[in-house]
Amino acid sequence: MSEKIRVRFAPSPTGSLHIGGARTALFNWLFAKRYGGTCVLRIEDTDEVRSTPETVDQILHSLSWLGLAWDEGPVLGSDGTVNLAGEGPFAPYHQMAEERRAHYAKYAAQLLDGGKAYKCWCTKEDIEVRRVTNPELRGYDGRCRRLSDEERKKNEGRPFSIRFAMPFEGTTVVEDLIRGNVAFENNLLQDLVIQKTSGGPTYNFACVVDDHLMDITHVIRGDDHLSNTPSQIRLYSALGWEPPKFGHLSMIHGPDGKKLSKRHGAASAGEYRELGFLPETVRNYLALLGWSTSDSQQVFAEGELESKFSIEGCSKSPSRFDREKLEWMNGEYLRAKTPEEMLRLSRPFLDAAQIEASDEALLPLLAMEREKFHLLTDVPKRLDFFFKDVEYDEKSVNKVLKKEGVDAILEAAAPMLEALAEWTEAKLEEAIRGFATEKGWKMGQVFHPIRVATSGRTDGPTLFGMLEHLGKDRVLARIAEARRRFCREGQSA
RNA sequence: GGCGCGUUCGUCUAGCGGCCUAGGACGCUGCCCUCUCAAGGCAGAGAUCACGGGUUCAAAUCCCGUACGCGCCA
Numbered sequence A: 001m002s003e004k005i006r007v008r009f010a011p012s013p014t015g016s017l018h019i020g021g022a023r024t025a026l027f028n029w030l031f032a033k034r035y036g037g038t039c040v041l042r043i044e045d046t047d048e049v050r051s052t053p054e055t056v057d058q059i060l061h062s063l064s065w066l067g068l069a070w071d072e073g074p075v076l077g078s079d080g081t082v083n084l085a086g087e088g089p090f091a092p093y094h095q096m097a098e099e100r101r102a103h104y105a106k107y108a109a110q111l112l113d114g115g116k117a118y119k120c121w122c123t124k125e126d127i128e129v130r131r132v133t134n135p136e137l138r139g140y141d142g143r144c145r146r147l148s149d150e151e152r153k154k155n156e157g158r159p160f161s162i163r164f165a166m167p168f169e170g171t172t173v174v175e176d177l178i179r180g181n182v183a184f185e186n187n188l189l190q191d192l193v194i195q196k197t198s199g200g201p202t203y204n205f206a207c208v209v210d211d212h213l214m215d216i217t218h219v220i221r222g223d224d225h226l227s228n229t230p231s232q233i234r235l236y237s238a239l240g241w242e243p244p245k246f247g248h249l250s251m252i253h254g255p256d257g258k259k260l261s262k263r264h265g266a267a268s269a270g271e272y273r274e275l276g277f278l279p280e281t282v283r284n285y286l287a288l289l290g291w292s293t294s295d296s297q298q299v300f301a302e303g304e305l306e307s308k309f310s311i312e313g314c315s316k317s318p319s320r321f322d323r324e325k326l327e328w329m330n331g332e333y334l335r336a337k338t339p340e341e342m343l344r345l346s347r348p349f350l351d352a353a354q355i356e357a358s359d360e361a362l363l364p365l366l367a368m369e370r371e372k373f374h375l376l377t378d379v380p381k382r383l384d385f386f387f388k389d390v391e392y393d394e395k396s397v398n399k400v401l402k403k404e405g406v407d408a409i410l411e412a413a414a415p416m417l418e419a420l421a422e423w424t425e426a427k428l429e430e431a432i433r434g435f436a437t438e439k440g441w442k443m444g445q446v447f448h449p450i451r452v453a454t455s456g457r458t459d460g461p462t463l464f465g466m467l468e469h470l471g472k473d474r475v476l477a478r479i480a481e482a483r484r485r486f487c488r489e490g491q492s493a
Numbered sequence B: 001g002g003c004g005c006g007u008u009c010g011u012c013u014a015g016c017g018g019c020c021u022a023g024g025a026c027g028c029u030g031c032c033c034u035c036u037c038a039a040g041g042c043a044g045a046g047a048u049c050a051c052g053g054g055u056u057c058a059a060a061u062c063c064c065g066u067a068c069g070c071g072c073c074a
Helices: A019-035 A052-063 A100-115 A124-133 A147-153 A203-213 A223-238 A270-272 A279-288 A304-308 A323-335 A339-352 A359-368 A378-387 A394-401 A406-418 A425-438 A442-457 A463-470 A472-486
Strands: A005-011 A036-041 A075-076 A082-087 A118-119 A159-162 A171-176 A179-187 A193-195 A218-222 A245-249
Touching: A005 A019, A005 A218, A005 A339, A019 A052, A019 A218, A019 A245, A019 A270, A019 A279, A019 A304, A036 A075, A052 A075, A052 A082, A052 A270, A100 A118, A100 A159, A100 A193, A100 A203, A100 A472, A159 A223, A159 A472, A171 A223, A171 A245, A193 A203, A203 A223, A218 A223, A223 A245, A270 A279, A279 A304, A279 A323, A339 A359, A339 A378, A359 A463, A394 A442, A394 A472, A406 A425, A406 A442, A406 A472, A425 A442, A425 A463, A442 A463, A463 A472
Parallel strands: A005 A036, A218 A245
Antiparallel strands: A075 A082, A118 A159, A159 A193, A171 A179
C-alpha cells in the first residue's frame, strides 16, 4: 500500500485511561510502528463530556508511562501544563473546540442540502411515547423523513435535530481487517441523528468527519464499535469520502467474564504503576490479550513487539484479564534489571514505605534479593528489616523461636558470633557451620532460629549474606531481643 | 426484541483439511537443587476442540442449525 498509514486513538475524556483503552492505544501504536505510520491522539468529547486539562493530563500521563508516544494530538508541556488543542496539522484535537464544531455543522448542512439528511422535529419524549404504545416499533419510525413540504414549512422555527437518511435496500459490508467481511442489511440501519437539537454533532458523525479530515487510514478500535460501522460507512459514502480500513479488536473482560471494571480491582493503567508494575510488563501483557504470534511467544525484548506485531495475529474472541500472569511477567522483567536499574525504579516505593537508605547500602541488598521481586512494592517489603526495627511475624516466631531448646542454641550462638573477628559472609558461614557441628546440632536447627531472631521471618535472603549486611551489633541485639521476648522457657527468671 | 460478533486445558493462546494420540505460557501438583523464601531444572495432572447435523477417503479446522456469552440499536 503506497499511502502513508495514519492511525488514531480516540478516548473519551471520562477520566483515567482504562485498561481496555490502553490496549486499544497500544495496538494502534504497534500497528503504526510496525508499518511506519503516524499516531494521532484525539479527545472525543462530543457527548457534552467536556474534556478538562485534568482528564487529558491523566490520559497523557498514562500513555507516556506506557511508553506510547503520539505524533499528533494534545501535548503535555515540560511544566506539566496540558495543551488541549495539541500539536499537528489538524489541531485542535478535541471535538468541543469551536473550529471543529464548525466542520460538523458544515457537513451536516451539506447532507441536508443534498437531500441525504433531513430535519427531525420529534422530541425525545415523542419518540419514547411512540415506542411504549407501539412495542413492534424498532427505533425511530422515520416520520419526519416522510413529511410533505407543507408540513415541513409548518415546523420551521421549532427546535430540530438532523437525521441521516439511511438507504432502504441493499447491504453494507464492513471489510474488517480482523473479522473478515461482515454484512448488515441497510433497512435495519437507523436514521441516526447527526446533529443534535443543541447544534452539536453526535458521536458517530463527529467520528466520521474527524477521521476523514485527519486523513486516518486505519481505524483500530474495540469491537463494541463494530455495529456502528455500517452506519458510518453510509455516512462516508453520502459525503463522497473513501472510508478508512477498519479493524475491530475483541474486548477484555474481568476474571469472571464480565466487562472489566473497578470491581475487579485496578481498572486504570495508572493504577498498575502504583501497584509496582513496570510499563514494559503492562505493554507486553496487554499485547498478548487479543494478539499472539504463531509460536505463542510470551516475553518480548525491547522493540520486539513493534517488529512482530501484525493485524493477522489479532484474535476475534474476548479475553479475561489475569492478574497472576501479569505478576509473573513483571517478575520476568524485574529479574532482567541490573541492581542499579532496580535502585532507580524502586526508589519511589522505598520512599513511600519511609525507608531511608543510601544507594551504597541498597545496591548489595538488591543484588542479593534480585530474583525474588514480582512487584516493585516487594522491594520495601523484603528489605525493610535492614533499615527499620524488626517486626516479628507471629507465625514464624511460633514455628521457630518458641520451640523447645531454641533458647539454648541462641544463647550459645551469641558469644560465638560476638567473638568473630571478621564479619563477612564467608567467615560467618564457616563459623556458624563449625559451631553447629561442634555442638552436635543439625544445620537447620541453628540456621532457622538465627534467621527468625534477626529478621523476624522465616523467608528472606541467604542467611550469611543477610547477617553480614545487618552488622554484628544489630545481629547480637536482635538475638538478645528475640530471646527476651519469645524464649521464656529455660530462662531462670 | 432485532441485528452483529464470539465459543480449543481454570486463564492467555497455537492451530487456517491429513504433521493433533491437540503444542506453548500462567496457575496447580510432585521431584531435584538448597540455610528459608525465591529463581532454575525435570516430571505430571489438566481440553470428548460448546452441542447437534452435514461435506470429505480424512474436520478443532469447511457448511448449516442449536445453546450459551458479549456488543450495538431499541
